Amino acid sequence: TFFGWLTREDYIAKNPMDKIDKIKEVKAIKKAFSEIEVEKMRRHLYALGEDTKTDKLTKMRNIAIFEMLLSTGVRISELIGLANVAEDSDIESMIVFGKGQKEREVFLNAKAVLAVREWVKIKKEYNIASPYLFCSVLSPYEQLQIAGVEIMVRELGRTVGVEKAHPHRYRRTAATWALRRGMPIDQVKQMLGHESISTTTIYAKSDLSDVKANHSKVLT
Numbered sequence: 413t414f415f416g417w418l419t420r421e422d423y424i425a426k427n428p429m430d431k432i433d434k435i436k437e438v439k440a441i442k443k444a445f446s447e448i449e450v451e452k453m454r455r456h457l458y459a460l461g462e463d464t465k466t467d468k469l470t471k472m473r474n475i476a477i478f479e480m481l482l483s484t485g486v487r488i489s490e491l492i493g494l495a496n497v498a499e500d501s502d503i504e505s506m507i508v509f510g511k512g513q514k515e516r517e518v519f520l521n522a523k524a525v526l527a528v529r530e531w532v533k534i535k536k537e538y539n540i541a542s543p544y545l546f547c548s549v550l551s552p553y554e555q556l557q558i559a560g561v562e563i564m565v566r567e568l569g570r571t572v573g574v575e576k577a578h579p580h581r582y583r584r585t586a587a588t589w590a591l592r593r594g595m596p597i598d599q600v601k602q603m604l605g606h607e608s609i610s611t612t613t614i615y616a617k618s619d620l621s622d623v624k625a626n627h628s629k630v631l632t
Contacts, residue, residue, distance in 0.1 A: 442614075444588035445574070445581060450482065452572045469534060469549035473556075474564055476524075476531035477546060481579070483524035484508075485586030485604050488558050488579045494545040496532075503528050510605040518603065587615035 419427040445453075457475050462468040480491060490508040497503055505519045520528065528545070540547065546556040562579055569577020583604065590600050601612040 442581075442584060444585035445577075449574045450585070453568050453574060453577070454478065456568065456572045465538065466549055469538065469540075472527075472531045472534045473546060473549060474568075476527040477561060477564065478568075479524040479527040480520065481582035482586055483521040484518040485583045485590075486518055487583065487605075488561050490605075492544065492546055492556050492558060492561065496535075496543055496545050497528070498532070503532075508605075511607075514605065516602070516605050584615060587612070591615060 415424070415427045415429045418424045457471070457478055460467070460471045462471060477491065480486065484506075486508055487510065490510055493509055494506060497506075503520060504525055505517050507515050508518055509515050532545075535542070535547075540553050542553045542555070544555045546561075547553045548556060548560075565577055565579050565582070569575070587600055587604055590603065591597065595603075597612055598609065600615065601609050604612060606612050
């Protein structure tokens, strides 16, 4: 690119890179979590002890985050920006603000609804007043930061032996599972808040296990 610019601007007469082949990147398929990996992480979270107030708060908050990420496929920036909700409010759907502050509605499954309700309930029990749904478990209970979620997600994966556990993989998992279970790709696009459906099609690329499963159904 640099030598091309030099040539166009007449700093040099000929681009010395013209005969050099472009480097080919290895296009690896980015995989979603398997159902076994998800259950390993879920079982670990639910089995954690509750010896202290901080332990209990951390456990309930992290379970709610875990179930929210899998259920909605929201970005971490959208998750931590969620406003606090009342214990008795309808939380089967929530409004998030995506890129460019564009709002959209996301929907929670039963596991996420129950987990969020438990988290809201325990916050009320300990008189934790925060304008944000997800906050620190220590006073003054400030807004949870992106780095805090990233650390939680990576430590959880490392503890139970799940490799490459990072926040965006939850988003990829939500999209992949939705597509596998029959959600139309335009609805997955809406769920994820993508501007273009071409971005969503990245998640539609089947991995080998999908091809093998469908091969056994149609070519027997």
